[in-house]
Amino acid sequence: MQAVLILAHKNIDQVIELASRLSVSFEIYVHLDKKATITNDQLEKIKKVSKGYISKYDVKWGSYSIVEATIDLIKLALKNKQNTYFHLISGQDWPLMSPQDIYSYFENTNRIFMNYWPAISVKKTGEPEIWWVKYYFNYDRINRRTTFGKIYHRLLLLIQTILRINKLKKYGIEEKSIYAGQEWVDVPRDALEYAIKYYEHHQNLEKIFSTSFCSDEMWLQTILCNSKFKSRIEKNIHHYIEMIEKHGSRPAILDEEDYSKIVSGDYWWGRKVERPISNKLIQMLDKASQNGPTQ
Incomplete structure (x- = not known):
């Protein structure tokens, strides 16, 4: 099935x-x-x-x-x-x-259909995508799409850049290991089971992504692109x-x-x-x- x-x-x-x-x-x-x-x-x-x-x-x-x-x-x-x-x-x-x-x-097929790219290599809306993971965000409480949310987002980026915040370094994760891509994927059972178990047993990842922006486009890519499953990934979704x-x-x-x-x-x-x-x-x-x- x-x-x-x-x-x-x-x-x-x-x-x-x-x-x-x-x-x-x-x-x-x-x-x-x-x-x-x-x-x-x-x-x-x-x-x-x-x-x-x-x-x-x-x-x-x-x-x-x-x-x-x-x-x-x-x-x-x-x-x-x-x-x-x-x-x-x-x-x-x-x-x-x-x-x-x-x-x-x-x-x-046992291929994984999931596009991905290193987060350090991409800018979105003029912002390095890696900032969305290395800095702290709380958009479960703040509506990012409101005018206030947009201003709030810019202030968060400014303040954390000045303070040189690096959440990834705190949890021992290298920036080059963070991958991003579209959330919509087609994945066989073995890869999905691996991703869920890995996430549950590596609490640092949850601590990182639970305070990130657009982590729905990063958590699965990061896990599978740093695993043996990367060779089975087709980037054309x-x-x-x-x-x-x-x-x-x-x-x-x-x-x-x-x-x-x-x-x-x-x-x-x-x-x-x-x-x-x-x-x-x-x-x-x-x-x-x-x-x-x-x-």
Whole structure:
């Protein structure tokens, strides 16, 4: 069996539809943001199409709560010993080919699909990404995306740079050993079991990532890229993502204009999809794959 792990925070009906479509081939596990509004009817539908449902964490962008929700979801899916491969996606992702075709591909590989890069080599929004790990942040309490949060972030960087804070040095971790990448991954059981056990037995890593910024994009990459599993990693994650501003969102919300690029490429998953903006794109994909909504 293969499992799809869905981290969701809004558009509950779309999450239900996504889970329903995928449940034809996969076991589905869902974490829904604790602050999300959900009706009893929606809850029953999620439970019906999933093998596990969690709504434990009030997830904030860039905060450690995302890592906590992800790890709990992984542990839940690992309880079923028959699950041999695991796909982590968001509630705004969408299959770009039939679930059966995606499932069939992963029946014949033990590769890890996870992009990565050394955190010391990259700048994001003008900041060295390694700062997000070596300095201290508390975005489980502060909303990073508010105006106050943005000012607060700049002050944290300034003060800790002046004070020469280095959390990594404190815990005996070399900067070159920290890797980053997109959170969305496809990972076989042996690698995922290794990562969870390693994280649980190396508390310094938890101390580092629990006070970092965007650690959801670093914890798994750091563990697997410093292990024997690195040789099995494919950096092409086969996700179609447009990192531009469109429909008031970055990454862009996908629509019918993206269809030709999707079908001419080699993609399993698309991000971001939102109804009703993405309605026509979904119809075109359904027609191409003969994979309509599951009843």
